[in-house]
Amino acid sequence: xxxxxxxxxxxxxxxxxxxxxxxxxxxxxxxxxxxxxxxxxxxxxxxxxxxxxxxxxxxxxxxxxxxxxxxxxxxxxxxxxxxxxxxxxxxxxxxxxxxxxxxxxxxxxxxxxxxxxxxxxxxxxxxxxxxxxxxxxxxxxxxxxxxxxxxxxxxxxxxxxxxxxxxxxxxxxxxxxxxxxxxxxxxxxxxxxxxxxxxxxxxxxxxxxxxxxxxxxxxxxxxxxxxxxxxxxxxxxxxxxxxxxxxxxxxxxxxxxxxxxxxxxxxxxxxxxxxxxxxxxxxxxxxxxxxxxxxxxxxxxxxxxxxxxxxxxxxxxxxxxxxxxxxxxxxxxxxxxxxxxxxxxxxxxxxxxxxxxxxxxxxxxxxxxxxxxx
DNA sequence: AACGCGGGGGT
DNA sequence: ACCCCAGCGTT
Numbered sequence: 007x008x009x010x011x012x013x014x015x016x017x018x019x020x021x022x023x024x025x026x027x028x029x030x031x032x033x034x035x036x037x038x039x040x041x042x043x044x045x046x047x048x049x050x051x052x053x054x055x056x057x058x059x060x061x062x063x064x065x066x067x068x069x070x071x072x073x074x075x076x077x078x079x080x081x082x083x084x085x086x087x088x089x090x091x092x093x094x095x096x097x098x099x100x101x102x103x104x105x106x107x108x109x110x111x112x113x114x115x116x117x118x119x120x121x122x123x124x125x126x127x128x129x130x131x132x133x134x135x136x137x138x139x140x141x142x143x144x145x146x147x148x149x150x151x152x153x154x155x156x157x158x159x160x161x162x163x164x165x166x167x168x169x170x171x172x173x174x175x176x177x178x179x180x181x182x183x184x185x186x187x188x189x190x191x192x193x194x195x196x197x198x199x200x201x202x203x204x205x206x207x208x209x210x211x212x213x214x215x216x217x218x219x220x221x222x223x224x225x226x227x228x229x230x231x232x233x234x235x236x237x238x239x240x241x242x243x244x245x246x247x248x249x250x251x252x253x254x255x256x257x258x259x260x261x262x263x264x265x266x267x268x269x270x271x272x273x274x275x276x277x278x279x280x281x282x283x284x285x286x287x288x289x290x291x292x293x294x295x296x297x298x299x300x301x302x303x304x305x306x307x308x309x310x311x312x313x314x315x316x317x318x319x320x321x322x323x324x325x326x327x328x329x330x331x332x333x334x335x336x337x338x339x340x341x342x343x344x345x346x347x348x349x350x351x352x353x354x355x356x357x358x359x360x361x362x363x364x365x366x367x368x369x370x371x372x373x374x375x376x377x378x379x380x
Numbered sequence: 381a382a383c384g385c386g387g388g389g390g391t
Numbered sequence: 392a393c394c395c396c397a398g399c400g401t402t
Binding site: 045046047048049050051052053054057091093094097124125126127128129130133145147148149150194197198202203204 | 394395396397398399400
Binding site: 365 | 381383384385386387388389390391
């Protein structure tokens with residue numbers, strides 16, 4: 007396969023480089039497996055600089071396995087608000103509850119048990135076992151695949167599971183006796199700081215001397231990765247419903263269903279647009295009113311257009327038009343407040359801290375506050 | 381193996 | 392306007 011000399015050059019020089027250049031990150035100040043675990047889950051698909059403030063707040067609010075296991079899920083979702091991929095938070099708490107109940111709060115130090123936990127896949131199990139317990143397990147993420155595909159000039163599509171298997175075997179072979187924790191962190195650190203996706207900083211790279219991609223002038227072309235499909239657009243009309251009378255100064259929000267996209271998070275009432283294009287504001291508002299009446303039994307009196315905005319997922323783009331509105335005649339029952347299903351609430355700016363919203367709705371509400379202060 | 385799942389930063 | 396992500400679960 008690859009020569010021992012080439013592999014040892016990589017491991018040895020990478021470790022030396024890491025001792026000098028490693029960043030002082032909050033989760034590197036402890037070997038607490040619970041803290042390492044939280045950081046690794048937050049870091050899935052998310053950059054270090056984004057994670058740091060969330061990590062600080064999270065471990066302060068949930069300092070132990072027991073604290074997170076016994077917390078209400080809504081508090082956990084609120085602490086995760088803005089990080090995205092909210093199933094990570096729900097799975098993390100579910101898994102921490104299992105650790106609390108089945109393992110007396112000790113994160114299991116072996117592959118079988120830790121991999122059985124919700125939200126802990128091959129990457130996260132390897133990361134926790136190596137970083138917290140110094141076990142010689144590979145932790146292969148996108149960063150590691152990029153570094154290895156370049157140094158060893160591997161031209162397989164990194165989106166293929168078979169390529170990941172190859173990388174895991176290779177990454178494990180590269181771990182020198184007793185160095186798993188530092189080595190895996192060093193590998194990711196190199197990918198983040200030096201062997202970057204575009205315009206890698208080869209001149210400062212500790213393993214440039216034997217990098218096959220560099221030698222072949224291929225460092226910019228690797229790794230090979232099949233392009234993802236573009237996200238599908240969805241038009242959505244949002245009703246920013248302002249309360250009157252006893253609800254003056256509040257807005258109507260609702261909780262999303264238990265399962266599926268953005269499960270159990272809160273949002274402004276909105277409807278998916280049945281057509282592929284918007285009409286005039288007047289027509290849009292009529293259609294929005296009808297849709298809310300039919301789907302939710304909410305009757306509104308349309309107000310003014312408020313703003314346009316987008317919410318981008320990896321697979322969908324919500325293209326949203328926001329209209330102000332007030333509650334009008336209700337469909338059924340005709341009067342009273344009891345018609346509001348349990349998952350609707352009136353909230354004002356002062357209660358927003360009690361509910362977790364996807365960022366797009368936070369932006370809309372902040373825009374409203376900004377305009378009303380001015 | 382393919383798809384669903386957020387959000388922000390870099391160039 | 393693209394590109395990139397410190398992945399995992401479901402089907």
